[in-house]
Structure formats: C-alpha cells, structure tokens
Amino acid sequence: MAGRYISPYEEKRLKNMEENRRILESLGLVGPDSVKPKRVVKKKAPLKRKKTIHVHMPAKKVILTDGLVDEQVDTDQDGFTPTRRSARLRGKAAPSLQELRTEVDEELEAERDTRYKPVPKDRPNVFGEIPGFPVGTWFETRMESCRAGVHRPTVAGIHGNDYEGCYSLVLSGGYEDDLDYGECFTYTGEGGRDLKGTKANPKNLRTAPQSKDQTLTRGNLALSVSMETRRPVRVMRGYKLDSAFTPEEGYRYDGLYSVDKFWFTAGLSGFGVYKFVLSRCPDQAPPPWTLPASGDNSDSDTDTNKADSDSGVSMTTGTETEAD
DNA sequence: GGGCCCGCAGGG
DNA sequence: CCCTGCGGGCCC
Numbered sequence: 001m002a003g004r005y006i007s008p009y010e011e012k013r014l015k016n017m018e019e020n021r022r023i024l025e026s027l028g029l030v031g032p033d034s035v036k037p038k039r040v041v042k043k044k045a046p047l048k049r050k051k052t053i054h055v056h057m058p059a060k061k062v063i064l065t066d067g068l069v070d071e072q073v074d075t076d077q078d079g080f081t082p083t084r085r086s087a088r089l090r091g092k093a094a095p096s097l098q099e100l101r102t103e104v105d106e107e108l109e110a111e112r113d114t115r116y117k118p119v120p121k122d123r124p125n126v127f128g129e130i131p132g133f134p135v136g137t138w139f140e141t142r143m144e145s146c147r148a149g150v151h152r153p154t155v156a157g158i159h160g161n162d163y164e165g166c167y168s169l170v171l172s173g174g175y176e177d178d179l180d181y182g183e184c185f186t187y188t189g190e191g192g193r194d195l196k197g198t199k200a201n202p203k204n205l206r207t208a209p210q211s212k213d214q215t216l217t218r219g220n221l222a223l224s225v226s227m228e229t230r231r232p233v234r235v236m237r238g239y240k241l242d243s244a245f246t247p248e249e250g251y252r253y254d255g256l257y258s259v260d261k262f263w264f265t266a267g268l269s270g271f272g273v274y275k276f277v278l279s280r281c282p283d284q285a286p287p288p289w290t291l292p293a294s295g296d297n298s299d300s301d302t303d304t305n306k307a308d309s310d311s312g313v314s315m316t317t318g319t320e321t322e323a324d
Numbered sequence: 325g326g327g328c329c330c331g332c333a334g335g336g
Numbered sequence: 337c338c339c340t341g342c343g344g345g346c347c348c
Binding site: 152153155204 | 328329331332333335
C-alpha cells in the first residue's frame with residue numbers, strides 16, 4: 001500500500017489523539033488493546049428545524065387523525081403533497097395541514113407540560129441528575145435542555161463556576177482530536193477565540209477560530225475545581241459530535257461523569273488548550289447506548305448496531321420511528 | 325452548503 | 337450594565 005498523503009493538520013490530529021489515548025491508558029480507563037468504537041450513525045446534515053410542522057408526520061401522529069378526511073388537500077411549503085400509502089389508508093386524502101398542525105401542536109404542548117415546569121427566575125444550580133430527566137433523555141435543542149435544567153447555557157459547552165465546580169457539559173464536536181470511548185472521553189476547554197473581531201472590523205460572534213491560548217478561567221477553571229471535589233458532572237452528547245456515541249439528532253443526556261485529570265497542551269489550531277478526562281460514575285442507570293457485538297473489529301460497515309436513538313430510553317417529543 | 329450575526333442564559 | 341459561549345436561523 002502506497003503511503004497516502006497526510007496533511008499536517010491530520011498528522012497533528014493523530015498525534016494529539018495518541019497523546020490523549022496514552023493518558024486514558026495511564027489512568028486505567030482503556031486497555032492497550034481496546035479498540036476505539038467507530039461511529040455507526042452516518043454523518044448527515046442536521047435537519048432544518050422549522051417552527052412550522054411538516055405534513056410528513058410519524059405514523060403514530062397520523063393515526064390520531066384517522067377519519068378526518070379532508071378533500072382540500074394542502075401542499076406544504078416544500079411542495080410535498082400528502083398522500084397516504086399504508087394499505088389501510090391507501091387512496092384516502094390526508095387530513096388538512098391545518099388540522100394536523102393543530103393536533104400536533106396540542107399534543108406536543110401537552111407532553112411538554114408534564115415534563116417542563118415553568119422556569120423560575122432564580123433557580124439554583126444543582127449537581128447530579130435532574131428529576132424527571134433520566135439518563136437517555138433526548139432534547140431537540142439546547143434551549144430545551146436549558147429549560148429542563150440539565151444543561152443551562154444555550155451556547156456554552158461548560159456550565160460551572162470557580163467556587164462549586166462544573167454542573168454540566170456538552171460534547172458537540174468542534175475539537176477533532178478529542179477521543180470518545182463512551183465510558184470515558186477527553187474534552188477540550190473553552191476560550192482562546194476572538195469573538196469581537198477587530199476594531200476596524202467588529203463582530204458579534206458566538207464562535208470563531210482559536211486565535212490565542214486558552215486560560216484556566218471560567219468553564220476550564222470550573223472543571224479543574226470538579227477534579228478536586230470529585231462532584232459528578234452531567235454530560236450531554238450532541239448531534240455534531242463525531243463518535244460512536246453520537247445521537248442521530250438533537251442532544252441526549254448520557255449520565256454523570258467525574259473529572260479525572262486535566263493538562264495544558266498544543267491544540268490543533270497551534271494555540272494552547274486545556275484537555276480534560278472524564279469517566280462515567282458507577283452506580284447509575286445504564287448508559288443509553290449499545291456497543292457493537294464483540295469480535296467485530298469495527299471495520300465492517302454492516303449495521304450490527306442500529307442507531308442509539310432507537311434504544312427506547314429516549315423521551316422523544318417528535319421523532320418516533322416510522323412504522324409502515 | 326457556507327457565511328453571517330442574532331437572541332439568549334449565565335456570570336461578573 | 338458588561339462580557340462570554342461546542343446554537344441556530346436566515347440569507348445568499
């Protein structure tokens with residue numbers, strides 16, 4: 001096999017991953033022979049999360065409107081013409097868009113009301129699991145997990161402070177040399193970015209390329225405090241993460257982890273970053289994922305392991321598996 | 325699909 | 337008030 005070209009970036013990425021791997025091994029979190037689980041969920045573009053509800057609803061929702069046959073078939077904005085394809089309903093017109101929209105809105109609202117309480121003005125920050133949102137709970141957006149209190153910041157990946165530590169964090173990709181073994185992972189700190197632009201070209205960004213070293217402040221400091229206190233950190237994984245444990249869509253609460261170690265090193269940008277190792281706390285509900293059967297050396301693309309979001313634990317608000 | 329830039333929650 | 341951030345919607 002001819003050695004194919006490896007870009008300097010890729011070379012550094014592999015080197016950093018090797019460093020991360022060595023540290024996980026030194027902590028006894030992975031063995032020298034353990035294989036990094038490969039991503040099974042295919043990478044796909046995030047769904048357009050429109051406010052308006054698409055006519056092409058999951059089967060469960062459509063059944064609710066059975067009998068409501070409307071001759072005036074609407075066409076939604078994308079030009080999709082609703083037709084009913086199941087044997088039972090073949091040939092019948094779909095209910096009107098307005099009817100579907102109303103029913104679905106009401107159902108979603110009713111479901112939300114049982115799960116989400118009104119958010120008080122000054123709710124306290126808490127460690128550990130949030131009642132009503134067990135391991136495996138799925139959120140469509142960061143805003144929903146904020147309302148639930150599972151991970152409160154709407155953009156930032158780390159929630160914490162310098163006196164209590166870190167309450168929660170989100171793995172969302174964006175740092176391509178991090179490793180995710182499910183039971184443990186490495187996580188890059190925050191900061192080192194220029195979000196305001198220059199004086200000549202001012203900006204108002206929420207994210208930007210790294211342009212300076214990270215510092216041990218804010219979220220990074222919070223995580224270092226958590227390493228001392230050993231308090232549990234709530235962990236969510238987001239759809240943008242590139243690992244074997246990535247949810248297909250949205251965000252999934254994956255349980256409590258503890259911070260085992262951190263260090264300062266050169267990130268992929270060339271600027272300094274803080275790296276953290278977290279590992280799953282024992283004595284909690286089992287993780288919401290299933291690993292591929294052992295013996296598979298993670299090269300086959302055969303889907304031995306269907307998507308993790310099919311594993312029943314998730315409390316979906318909209319996305320049921322489609323039966324037809 | 326990529327670039328731009330907004331509201332938002334949280335903390336100082 | 338200020339500043340920050342592993343979102344996200346919109347426009348091209």
